[in-house]
Amino acid sequence: MRLAIFSDVHGQVGRLSACLEAIARTGADELWCLGDAIDGLSARPPELTVACVRAINDVCTVKIAGNHEAWALQDQSLPDAAVALIEGWSVAAQRDGILAVHGSPHNPLMGRLSDERDVREALRRSPGWLCAHGHTHQAALWIGRGDGTIERQRRPTSQRIGRSMRAVACPGALSGPDPSWLLVDTVRRRLTWHRIDAGPRPGPVSADPYPDRARHATTLVMPMPK
Numbered sequence: 001m002r003l004a005i006f007s008d009v010h011g012q013v014g015r016l017s018a019c020l021e022a023i024a025r026t027g028a029d030e031l032w033c034l035g036d037a038i039d040g041l042s043a044r045p046p047e048l049t050v051a052c053v054r055a056i057n058d059v060c061t062v063k064i065a066g067n068h069e070a071w072a073l074q075d076q077s078l079p080d081a082a083v084a085l086i087e088g089w090s091v092a093a094q095r096d097g098i099l100a101v102h103g104s105p106h107n108p109l110m111g112r113l114s115d116e117r118d119v120r121e122a123l124r125r126s127p128g129w130l131c132a133h134g135h136t137h138q139a140a141l142w143i144g145r146g147d148g149t150i151e152r153q154r155r156p157t158s159q160r161i162g163r164s165m166r167a168v169a170c171p172g173a174l175s176g177p178d179p180s181w182l183l184v185d186t187v188r189r190r191l192t193w194h195r196i197d198a199g200p201r202p203g204p205v206s207a208d209p210y211p212d213r214a215r216h217a218t219t220l221v222m223p224m225p226k
């Protein structure tokens with residue numbers, strides 16, 4: 001099984017189309033989206049938000065909600081057509097030895113897996129060989145070895161995760177300056193990052209992806225997965 005995993009589209013439908021075309025060329029078996037498909041804090045045209053949500057909902061087998069989906073549902077700021085679809089998304093999914101979340105296993109919406117302590121906790125809570133996450137906007141790979149050591153790869157390209165290893169991986173953000181997605185071969189346990197041409201920015205994007213985090217941090221409400 002080959003899974004194409006992407007995250008943090010933040011409503012950038014141009015980047016999403018470029019990514020979906022690149023994925024189609026690889027013939028991946030399934031697509032997974034790790035959340036923040038929309039941007040709940042910027043005033044994107046509602047029809048673009050609906051188009052983005054609909055495209056992801058149509059093509060992805062696993063659809064994870066991120067903090068931006070949670071904020072938008074909470075603020076009731078989304079078009080009804082988008083709400084109806086996003087309400088069917090979950091905050092975590094587990095398949096083929098892979099746990100998928102937006103933030104982290106211990107804080108699915110807002111956790112940031114960017115230091116070794118949190119990565120160690122993520123590995124502890126991940127039942128399989130891989131925890132795939134978004135939210136940090138950085139392509140990243142952490143490898144946990146059998147002897148308890150953890151190795152960090154800041155700019156990963158391709159890596160086989162041996163049977164004695166487990167991993168925490170982020171595909172990167174499609175909305176970021178260096179957009180990338182992740183192909184996971186679940187049989188060979190190989191992770192391969194694919195970069196896409198950033199092209200012209202379709203609109204202003206905040207340098208801080210969470211400019212309003214203080215307001216939202218304590219008030220998130222999302223259903224937990226069944």
Ligand SMILES: [Zn+2]
Pocket residue numbers: 036066067068102109134135136
């Ligand atoms: Zn996020």
